[in-house]
Amino acid sequence: MKAVWQAAQFAVRRRKLQTSIIALVLLLSTATVVLALGLLVTVDGPYDKAFAQQHGAHLMVSYDPAKATAAQVAASASRPGVTAAGGPYRSQIVNVPETGGTEPGMLPPGPLTVTERTGRGDDPVDRLTLKSGRWATAPGEIVLGSGYARFPFDPTGRKVTFSGGHTFTIVGIGRSITRSAEAWVAPGQLSAPDGLQMLYRLADPAAPAGTITAGLPAASSQSYLASRQQATEAGKVAIPFLVAFGIAGLVVAVLIIGNVVSGAVVSGFRHIGVLKALGFSPTQVTGVYLVMVTAPGVLGSLAGLVIGNVLAGVVTTTLGDSYDLPTASGVSVWVDVLAFAGVLAVVVFTALVPAVRAGRIPAAVAVSAGAAPGRGRALRVQRALARTRLPRPVSLGLGLPFARPGRTAMTISAVAFGVAAVTFAAGLDRSLNSYLADAELTETVHVVVPIDDRRPISLEGRPGTAKVALTRFDQVHVPGFDRAVHMKAYQGDIGDRHGHRMVHGRWLAAPGEAVVGDPFLKTSGKKIGDTVVVTKDGRKATLRIVGTALVDGGDSVLTDWASLNSLGDRKTTPAAPASAGPRTGMVTSFLEVTLTPGTSPKDYVAALKADGVEADTAAEGIEPGQVIVLGLIALLTLGLAAVAALGVFNTVILNTRDRARDFGVLKSLGATPRQVLTVVLASMAALGLAGGLIGLPLGVVAHHLVMPAMADTGGIVLPYGLMEIFPWPLMVLSVLAGIAIALLGALIPAGRAARIRTAAVLHSE
Amino acid sequence: MVQLKDVRKEYGETAALAGVSLDVQAGEAVAVMGPSGSGKSTLLNMIAGLDRPTSGTVVVRGEDITEMGESELARYRRRRIGMVFQFFNLLDDLPVLENVMLAAQLLGTPRKQAQARAMELLDELSIADRRNAYPVVLSGGERQRVGVARALMNRPALLLADEPTGALDSRAGEQVMDLLLDLNQIGQTLLIVTHDERLATRVADRVVAFEDGHVAAEVTR
Numbered sequence: 001m002k003a004v005w006q007a008a009q010f011a012v013r014r015r016k017l018q019t020s021i022i023a024l025v026l027l028l029s030t031a032t033v034v035l036a037l038g039l040l041v042t043v044d045g046p047y048d049k050a051f052a053q054q055h056g057a058h059l060m061v062s063y064d065p066a067k068a069t070a071a072q073v074a075a076s077a078s079r080p081g082v083t084a085a086g087g088p089y090r091s092q093i094v095n096v097p098e099t100g101g102t103e104p105g106m107l108p109p110g111p112l113t114v115t116e117r118t119g120r121g122d123d124p125v126d127r128l129t130l131k132s133g134r135w136a137t138a139p140g141e142i143v144l145g146s147g148y149a150r151f152p153f154d155p156t157g158r159k160v161t162f163s164g165g166h167t168f169t170i171v172g173i174g175r176s177i178t179r180s181a182e183a184w185v186a187p188g189q190l191s192a193p194d195g196l197q198m199l200y201r202l203a204d205p206a207a208p209a210g211t212i213t214a215g216l217p218a219a220s221s222q223s224y225l226a227s228r229q230q231a232t233e234a235g236k237v238a239i240p241f242l243v244a245f246g247i248a249g250l251v252v253a254v255l256i257i258g259n260v261v262s263g264a265v266v267s268g269f270r271h272i273g274v275l276k277a278l279g280f281s282p283t284q285v286t287g288v289y290l291v292m293v294t295a296p297g298v299l300g301s302l303a304g305l306v307i308g309n310v311l312a313g314v315v316t317t318t319l320g321d322s323y324d325l326p327t328a329s330g331v332s333v334w335v336d337v338l339a340f341a342g343v344l345a346v347v348v349f350t351a352l353v354p355a356v357r358a359g360r361i362p363a364a365v366a367v368s369a370g371a372a373p374g375r376g377r378a379l380r381v382q383r384a385l386a387r388t389r390l391p392r393p394v395s396l397g398l399g400l401p402f403a404r405p406g407r408t409a410m411t412i413s414a415v416a417f418g419v420a421a422v423t424f425a426a427g428l429d430r431s432l433n434s435y436l437a438d439a440e441l442t443e444t445v446h447v448v449v450p451i452d453d454r455r456p457i458s459l460e461g462r463p464g465t466a467k468v469a470l471t472r473f474d475q476v477h478v479p480g481f482d483r484a485v486h487m488k489a490y491q492g493d494i495g496d497r498h499g500h501r502m503v504h505g506r507w508l509a510a511p512g513e514a515v516v517g518d519p520f521l522k523t524s525g526k527k528i529g530d531t532v533v534v535t536k537d538g539r540k541a542t543l544r545i546v547g548t549a550l551v552d553g554g555d556s557v558l559t560d561w562a563s564l565n566s567l568g569d570r571k572t573t574p575a576a577p578a579s580a581g582p583r584t585g586m587v588t589s590f591l592e593v594t595l596t597p598g599t600s601p602k603d604y605v606a607a608l609k610a611d612g613v614e615a616d617t618a619a620e621g622i623e624p625g626q627v628i629v630l631g632l633i634a635l636l637t638l639g640l641a642a643v644a645a646l647g648v649f650n651t652v653i654l655n656t657r658d659r660a661r662d663f664g665v666l667k668s669l670g671a672t673p674r675q676v677l678t679v680v681l682a683s684m685a686a687l688g689l690a691g692g693l694i695g696l697p698l699g700v701v702a703h704h705l706v707m708p709a710m711a712d713t714g715g716i717v718l719p720y721g722l723m724e725i726f727p728w729p730l731m732v733l734s735v736l737a738g739i740a741i742a743l744l745g746a747l748i749p750a751g752r753a754a755r756i757r758t759a760a761v762l763h764s765e
Numbered sequence: 766m767v768q769l770k771d772v773r774k775e776y777g778e779t780a781a782l783a784g785v786s787l788d789v790q791a792g793e794a795v796a797v798m799g800p801s802g803s804g805k806s807t808l809l810n811m812i813a814g815l816d817r818p819t820s821g822t823v824v825v826r827g828e829d830i831t832e833m834g835e836s837e838l839a840r841y842r843r844r845r846i847g848m849v850f851q852f853f854n855l856l857d858d859l860p861v862l863e864n865v866m867l868a869a870q871l872l873g874t875p876r877k878q879a880q881a882r883a884m885e886l887l888d889e890l891s892i893a894d895r896r897n898a899y900p901v902v903l904s905g906g907e908r909q910r911v912g913v914a915r916a917l918m919n920r921p922a923l924l925l926a927d928e929p930t931g932a933l934d935s936r937a938g939e940q941v942m943d944l945l946l947d948l949n950q951i952g953q954t955l956l957i958v959t960h961d962e963r964l965a966t967r968v969a970d971r972v973v974a975f976e977d978g979h980v981a982a983e984v985t986r
Contacts, residue, residue: 382863384860386863392870665855665856666853668813668850669843671840673839755835757817759806
């Protein structure tokens, strides 16, 4: 064993470069696997853990207090299937006015659910936790939910006034794992409670609400699965592509390790012969080659574990901060163990075949050959290339890959995976941007002009104006949602889609209809054709869902002008101007302006401002989760492309070592360093082209599989057009990326080949 | 044709060439002999521009090649030098004809022209019938004739041969000796590094004996 170890050490020292490549490839692969697995576990793990610790409610039901007493509702706690219950807690849907009540930007305007409840550590269900401050115990005090509003400052001590004039002082920030309310006040503080909230833990968490609420006036109910989905979906969106990248990283690692080890066997024939002449058994020779690969593999994987953990920690913490996950932690130990053991198993398995081959080579053959046989292959290709009009160094280079078809196949595969990663990432980026453009109408709405009812603004006929649409927004409450739902309507022709891309069903055709985002259907449990009741300040509107579209925020509702205005006391058209100018932040009516082609939104806005009209260019808002996903895509694409380039680098090292004598001959015949460089680069460009042509469809297929999976995880259904985002220039670029990866990987060893010491390599013969 | 002035080549503390001065006239055939490690091959590498001297100058046809950059040296090798090796150094992936044409093609000679010249040489060396064979199936003597043909492809002023008979049996060695003699008789300047006294005696006008990196003796026939 000691002899094997020493011989392996010697082999590693002789192959410092290839040893480094193995270590680097495994570092990147392990890091990717840890990141993917880590995120997979982390986004679900903490929520479930916290849910169990805090006795989260499997079912949350709001009963109508006008139709049932607290005692009747409380009796539901003893119904079959209920293992524990909390409540009844009096609740009220209150409204944050658009202006006046709170400091600007402090709370989003719209409805929120407030419950009369003080957090106690021994609550049987839905134990509330404090993030800061204290619970509300006195009149006029309120605790806000951490998932409801984010504060860049400590809001404790500040006041919030709801519609109706009730003012509360914020005394703390709390958190409910069940997201049972957005705010809590002390018992007896709600002026007009409209609900009696019961929280249940069930023997069967998936049991339908009807089995518990039968015979009681349940106004709304929500399973914990909805809040679980909301808490974890942002992280989950990233998982399909992380898994895809993790698998691709491992496959590329296998290819490169196979290439490195078989290359070491091929170029180390004499070394094998010497070992056998010294008395090494076939098993010991196999052991030498296994140790030679495994030792740097272990080091690379360990480093990859560290980097993967750091990356996973950063990502989960960022996701946690962005989406209010209960706890966001790093990677659990079993993920590390699994990733490390799995990657190493792959390494050993990959190295085993060429290592066994090395062990079986007869000593005499190995010693006498000096280098592995293998020349003379693909001679017909060389001859055919020689007859072309290509410059001789180019035709010589193009013929080189055919001499070692196995190595060539592995290199092409590595490049193909690199190109697939680049294509996949480019497609993903384009799909996400296209989705954002469709959802946020960035190609239809170039400028937004906030207006208030006292000052109508006419932009028709203004230079650069192609179309102006008057829109109005409102925040409404929809049963099943723990947050306000965004509602929007356009004035004028009801059939005008205003750039919205339909996914299913149809656009609005008559008053009382609604088009929603797919996530809305998922959360509300509705389907196209169903009706939904939206409420605002006690007013109700019943809308029939006629279709789904890509909408900003996913769970928004688009309806007609009259239906939206029926929820408020607004007039249906802006009123005559008053003396005061527009006040941004106080209005929910906007003019959405489409500009004529070539008109600069910035210039248009500047011209409006010069005329005293407040306006803004339509902003392309990217959410934190999307930023993380896009960042990860860029990071992993670069990583995989780098690994692919390392594969090429390794191949060129092996090729130039095998071909050192040929390059020496060429130089002795008068080949310039540039001509030798051309020979090497031409051979790799050919592989790059082949890898590009194979990688392109792989990337497109991966995009078509992963993108819908990501969208599905986020509750979004993608329209067909969003998948068809590979125009031919992008495809050409993807194939060129293969050549770029190959040339990048080949450049350094090709330069070394060009500078080869001719006298030395020819003499060594 | 070739002037070496006080050429030294040191590898660490070992001097492969310890101040060698040597002139080779146009049309002359010079054999360099000496024991292994005496510096013969190093001398050949210096003249071929494959290695650079630590000091001294190497002038070939009026050009000081020690002052040349890598690309200039490559051009010099293409136009002025032909090299014949002990182990032939043919490219195994290319058939005989392509091996011979390669030297001209690297110079940019059009394929047809290169092919005509290569066939002419293969004819002269009586190996044209093997033009489509790969080196691996040729005998040692045939391989060396291909090597000579390749070396003559660009009509070099100087033919350098490093142990041209060293890997051949006696019959094949005789054939190569005849070939070199014929070439010299039609005016080809030769510089041959060899252990083979028969080759030196038969082909060379002058024999230069090397020992420990310097010229120990010179014998002109």
